[in-house]
Amino acid sequence: MYTKLAKRNMERSLRDYTIYFLTLVFGVCIFYTFNSISSQKIMMKLNEYQLHIFQKIDELMGIVSIFISCILGFLIIYANSYLIKRRKKEFGIYLTLGMESREISNILLIETILIGIFSLGIGLFLGVFLSQGMSIFTAKLFHVKLESFKFTFSSGAFIKTIVYFTVMYIVVFLFNTISITKLELIDLLTDGRKNEKIKVKSLKTSMIIFIISIILIAGAYYIILSNNLRIIFADITIIIPITLVVIGTFLFFFSLSGFLLRLVQNSKRIYLKELNMFLLRQINSRINTTFMSMSFVSLMIFMSICLLAGGFSISKTLNKNIDDLPQYDVTLLYDGKLPINEFLNKNINLNYYAEDYVTYYDYYNKNEDEYLGIKTYIGKEEGEKNKSNVDVAKDRLITIMKLSDFNSIMKFYKKEGITLNKGEYAAFGDIKELLPSIQKAMDKKTKIKVGGQELIPSKKPVMEVTMEGIPAKGNACTFIVRDELAEELVPGLGFLDLNFKGDKAKKEKEFLKEVHTLSESKKNEITLICNTNEQLRASVFGMAGMVSYLVLYMGLIFLIISAAILSLQQLSQSADNIERYKFLKKMGVDDEMLNKTILTQTAIYFMLPLFLALIHSIVGLKVAKVVVNYLGTVNVTGQFLITALIFIIIYGGYFWTTYIGARKMVK
Known part of the structure; x- marks a missing residue:
């Protein structure tokens, strides 16, 4: 039985x-x-x-x-x-x-x-x-x-x-x-x-709570935006705006039921039209008893939007970076005093491994008063336009490179080099969106000071060149100066780019083994970091894969759960109100008006948490844009359209199915 x-x-x-x-x-x-x-x-x-x-x-x-x-x-x-x-x-x-x-x-x-x-x-x-x-x-x-x-x-x-x-x-x-x-x-x-007991809050109390919620949410947005979004990078103060948004969201829905009905009641034309009186009391009652779940749903929808749109954009950017990376077999980063090729040749026979190779250094001015940050160089106006870029926000120091090193790299990449007259400098970077701002500074004949000498920009436009073999494009700007000025500079990190000859797979294993042995034996004197092209590509694809799977997995689950909770609540309310709908039919209300009321009620119930989530997402996606810009620059419009399509299919599908289910229940 x-x-x-x-x-x-x-x-x-x-x-x-x-x-x-x-x-x-x-x-x-x-x-x-x-x-x-x-x-x-x-x-x-x-x-x-x-x-x-x-x-x-x-x-x-x-x-x-x-x-x-x-x-x-x-x-x-x-x-x-x-x-x-x-x-x-x-x-x-x-x-x-x-x-x-x-x-x-x-x-x-x-x-x-x-x-x-x-x-x-x-x-x-x-x-x-x-x-x-x-x-x-x-x-x-x-x-x-x-x-x-x-x-x-x-x-x-x-x-x-x-x-x-x-x-x-x-x-x-x-x-x-x-x-x-x-x-x-x-x-x-x-x-x-x-009848469901409604906890009546005074209009004055509800308005005060509502205003407080708006202040908390606006304050969170202000903290993020006014700090040039720098707090998202390993800064514990990110907890403050997150906490404010969460508290503000809960207070928003808690206060909504206290004045939403009163607000509409002031307009008798709307309140007394058709079944609006019944509809608004139903919505008001539901928000009053489910404000906690509606707050959670709104926050989950917000996270789902940011995960899907932001995550897909990050993944696309990482994959796009692969096409722009320098095409060499191995790059070695070196932190030491001797020229890197001389040091390695004393310990490793580079000619045995290399078909060809190139070495270069980053340089810095000796005197602090000659230091120049990217934000200072491009100016206040352009700095404000690019404040979402972390290098600009932190006014990161611009490095310097010798002309001969730059031309050697261009030759290694099979590209044309440049020439500089005395008293001139050139510039390059790999962050595409910053290049126009750098060019404007050069067009204004912005002077820089290197080794105690003032230099003016050459007629050569700023160049987009990627040198470092890393997943993220992080070179906002590098100045190129004539070799004689480098004697007055301090060398920073050294780099060696190398292409293997013969059996590349065999040479790669041998080279990595020798570098590792050398690094361990000289670890108190130098730092050697070696990455092959295959390692780099796998690393980039791995990061893109992890981000894609993670955001798709969590984003879909959050979205489905949010829509399911709203749907179940609405269906449950429809089931609870069967007797009320029967009473309305006895009073002469036709099916068309009932269906219209059910559709409007379902739409309002689904749109309220979505509306606040979309407002949160405007700032959330600005944060995601900072991460995307930090990794590189791509057109992410397609990712936003994909996210919108996913929302229309899943969220819209749950909404329509809920309406159909509620309508059948009432019938």
Whole structure:
């Protein structure tokens, strides 16, 4: 009998709460897909560095999955509390007929098992097929070709998904059992006829709280924007604006129910039109009792927008940087006094390894009064335009390079060198958005002081040149001066770029081994950091991959959870108000007006948290833009459009499905 009842109840709940079951299926599907990434490498030809990156990504997904499972567990428990509330009258009838609480718990246990099997089965089935498509995305992300398409199945991800969700369902069953034992028969039978108690706040109190919330949110924005967004870079003061935004968001929704209804009541033309009186009281009541969850939903939507739009932009920037990186086999960074090539030739036979190589140094002025920062050089007006760039914000020191070193590098890259007349300087950098500002400073004949001599800019325009083999483009500006001035400068870091000859793979291993041995033996005298082109490319692809998977995984989960919570709340309210809708129909309200009211109510309920989240995102995406600019410069319009499309499909889909479900309930 219990099994028959449980099966009937599940079928009925599946019809009424399709969104709940679909959300569980999506959760299982996404969970499996992102935990099966490591199995996709069998279709790709990867080197040892890329294999290592795959392992790191798999480890990261495992850690993130623990957090995601907690979030999904919260959603399942939260959703079940609404389902239990929806079925109070049903449970009351069971108790009236002589059934004990223990027997109701047994029915719920069977229902939980059936729901678990159903959602796990469908979710895993979809996840296995979705993970096949992820392999194409992964191959494109790592710029590798699929050797041959093979159907892959990750037993590790399969087992992990079953274990995690089984634990969640056990927790749900325990929660349901505790909820049932606390219910009183009289409450179960009369719950549908009870009016929800609304805590009335005075209009004055609500307005004061609302103003405080706006001040807190605006203050958080001001702290971030007025500090040129510098606080996001390893600065603990970032906690202050985050705290202000969170508190401000909660106070915003807490105060909203106190004056939203009063505000509309002042306009009798709007308030008394059609069913607006009923509609506004419904919305006001719902916000009053769910302001906590609406605040969390708004913050999760905000994080989802920033994760998807900002993360995709960062990933695209990192991948774009690969095309602009210098094409050499290995670069070696050197911190020491002797010329780097002389030092290495004393310990390593460079001619054995190198087809050709080039060395160069960064230089600095000896006197502090001759130091020049990038912000100072481009001027106050241009500095304000580029304040989101961390180098400009910190007025980072501009380095100097010898003309002969620069021309040697250009020759190494098979490009033309430059000439400088006496008393002239040239400039180059690799941050594209800063180049126009540097050119304006040069056009104004801005003088610089090097080695005690004043120099004017040459007629050569500022050049876009990438020299350092690092994932992020970090050279805002470097000045080029004639060699004789370098005698008065202080050498900084030294660099060696080298192309191997012969068997490059063999030479690379031998060279790395020799450099490592030399670095260990001379670690108290010098610092040597060596990176090969393959290591660098794998590192960039790895960073891009981690960012892409992380933001897509967390962004989708946050978005789905946010939409599911709003949907379940709205469906629950519709179920609770069936008697009220029946009364309206008895009064002569037609179906068209009822449907319009349900649509408007659902739209307002979905738009309120989204509206505040979008306001937060304006500042959040400015922060993301700083990170993107720090790594490089690309057109990120496409990433914003992709994010918007994802939101329209998922958030809009939940909204429309909720409206259809609520409308069917009322019918």
